[in-house]
Amino acid sequence: MKPKIAIFDLTDCEGCEVQVLNSKFVDRVLAGVEFTHFRLGQRVNRWEEFDVAFIEGAAITSHELELVKKIRESSKFVVALGSCACFGGIAAINNFIGVNEAKKYVYGENADKVETLYIKPLPEIIKVDFMIRGCPIVPEDFDRLVSDLLAGRIPREHTRPVCMDCKSKGNPCFLLENVECAGPVTYGGCGAPCPSAGMPCDGCRGPLEEPQMNAELELLKKIASKDDIIRLFRKFAPMAPQFREVWGGER
């Protein structure tokens, strides 16, 4: 029996699902598992017990809050796919602006007719068994998880910061050049595409398990304004516990 896999997308850009298609999809995934529920990829979907359910995106409506609870009840193993699921994602910036204010700006007098909730990361709504971080995820993390699960292994976490990826690419250090960078406190394993393309790390994979936030902030305060530091951590993983507390989590 092939393992039954479900991929659900909540409110998001679907970029992590695109990265799933950019993974070793055909070689391994398509041949080794059965997609029981995958709205983006097939017309006929069944709701039954899933061996693994991937949840991409943020729960932003009450319908989605109900849905994730239902998915949890039906699944043996739940994976938060990408930083919207893991950490609220970019849309959670509006948590700090005020959701009602944000809605008024976009919908004006019709703001009340559109439901948008304060965004909570998925692990604060249901029990999550594993997180694949990133905005977007890297296909390698998806491949690694799937092959681990197919082999009956519990996948291991990356334990290194983005700096390790960055150094291995031979990039110069942004912090040494007085440019604010979230690399030292950010969960590595991405291959440091941003610093390699001339841009500092913006923390899209969220914090390491035990990030040295105090040391990072001390360093940043010497080279950047308060607003810039808040902007750095309030971007793609704004509701990650250690990031949202930067400057007391103030608006």
Place this chain on the structure above:
Amino acid sequence: MIIYDEYVTQIEGHGRVCFDIKDGKVEVRLEILEGSRLFESLLRGRRADEVPQMSSRICGVCPVPHNLAAVQALENGMGIEVSEQTKMLRRLMISSQIIVSHALHLYVLAAADYLGVKGVSELYAKFPEAVKRCLRIRSVGNRGIEIVGGRAVHPVNSIPGGFAKLPLKKDLEKLAKDYEAILNDCVETFNLFAGLKYPEFERVTEYLAIDDGKHFPAYSGRLITNRGLNVEAKEYRKHITEVFKPYSTSKFCLIKGHGFHVGAIARINLFKERLNPVAKELLKNSPIKFPSDNPFHNNLAQTLEIVHYAEEAIKIAEELSATLKDEERPKQRKGGTGVGVVEAPRGTLIHEYTVDEKGVVKEANLIIPTGMNTTNIEEDLYTLLTANIDKPKEHLKRLAEMLFRAYDPCLSCSTH
């Protein structure tokens, strides 16, 4: 009105077609139910150098156009004029993006409608060569975005004035060769879709795309339509209106009170004379002629574009692999409001920002291709269902969803 519980499958985002027949008359509405991420709000207060990266997050299927419409709009607001080289690199990114996105739509989403399979797993089981072809095309297209933009999904290094880092000449040279190697796959994609049977349907409408006076639409230009609209992009608010509908989180767009169509079919209908040689030759011998008023033919138009943009990418990558040079990035000269306009896979995309003297965004407005198409889709659905009114409901539902899918809608984008 029949309200379906399930969202339409095999489209980007969450939406459904609801319809009913009362006293022999069709009622239909397109419900776009994607959650609102309120991008215009969250971009305010951000620095111009981070906005292009953040805007790209509107869509994971077509991040490049958002990235580039944002950077172009910011530059216009900040008084920055970029070099010809920068514009060429951006055209290379757009070409690669349209190829990648169209290949995804055609094979993974739309093909099932025509080949009698239930989805991508069955497609792979029955037509493994087609899936492999799709992946080959996507792999080179992704590489094209990555070489210039630093990453395929959500490019990282577009900033006002140009790029944080330029690609390597040898990577561009290899890219040109890689595109040469998949050109035949692109042609085969056209052949596959030229041989399909599309539902018979026609409705005359207005088609919109951008015109830079020279290229097949891609990066920047005036807004033009087949009914004589021809205006600067920054005038868009005078001509395109957005309407809120209580059953949709996406706004609906109108020109002069009616729907209009953007995307591959609009670009081909308007600018087929500017296609590159291989694409032009295919079109000449195509069993389906353009201009076409059958929205299902959008899928075939996409295949012509895959060929065209692959040829375009080869041209640009070859030229730049010889001429690429380091340039100084022009800096901000002023604050102000700027409009950026590019062609996304799904059609014309408009971003508008107001930036202060320090380069911080104060106001944002985004008009998305699928948002532009919404009214036209509803009008098409009405006409299609009316023409088939005596068919069983289940058949009508299938047909309606197929039409919706043929537009390659992107609902994450349209609601944003």
